[in-house]
Amino acid sequence: MIHEMHIAALEETKSMMDRVQSGEDSTGSLAQQVTSLELLENYRRFGNLCGRECQFLDFHHTSEDNEIFPTIAEKGGEGLKRVIARLSEEHAAVHQLLKTLAMNVVVLHADPGPENFARTRETFEVLYEAILSHFGYEQAELAEAIDYYGLL
Numbered sequence: 001m002i003h004e005m006h007i008a009a010l011e012e013t014k015s016m017m018d019r020v021q022s023g024e025d026s027t028g029s030l031a032q033q034v035t036s037l038e039l040l041e042n043y044r045r046f047g048n049l050c051g052r053e054c055q056f057l058d059f060h061h062t063s064e065d066n067e068i069f070p071t072i073a074e075k076g077g078e079g080l081k082r083v084i085a086r087l088s089e090e091h092a093a094v095h096q097l098l099k100t101l102a103m104n105v106v107v108l109h110a111d112p113g114p115e116n117f118a119r120t121r122e123t124f125e126v127l128y129e130a131i132l133s134h135f136g137y138e139q140a141e142l143a144e145a146i147d148y149y150g151l152l
């Protein structure tokens, strides 16, 4: 359920991103000199959504790291310990992406434009794929254990 909420928030950010993209496309080459107010506003909105979701995701992973993973690693067998080790590594990788994305967003806010947007978009897309794969693996491997140990 929590994963679905995060995916919905990422999708919302993604469609904001597409709106920015089509705004850039339709303003054409003149946009380099004159960025429309709407486009500026959309850069800002995309940055806000992105920044907010970064914080939520970080929060979600921190609570898994602190509460769910240690219990499962302690009580579970070798197989589950290996799963937890891999999930923790993925959290570390996602955390790096979140830090990069947060920096991209700060730069985009300070200087909204096609170049800074493209950089932010690139990081976001890598993060999006990483999250989908992480959530999928985590759900497939941990659903039973979480149920069994009554962790949620």
Ligand SMILES: [Fe+2]
Residues within 6 Å of the ligand: 061, 064, 087, 091, 134, 138
């Ligand atoms: Fe996780």
Ligand SMILES: [Fe+2]
Residues within 6 Å of the ligand: 003, 060, 064, 135, 138
């Ligand atoms: Fe999770």
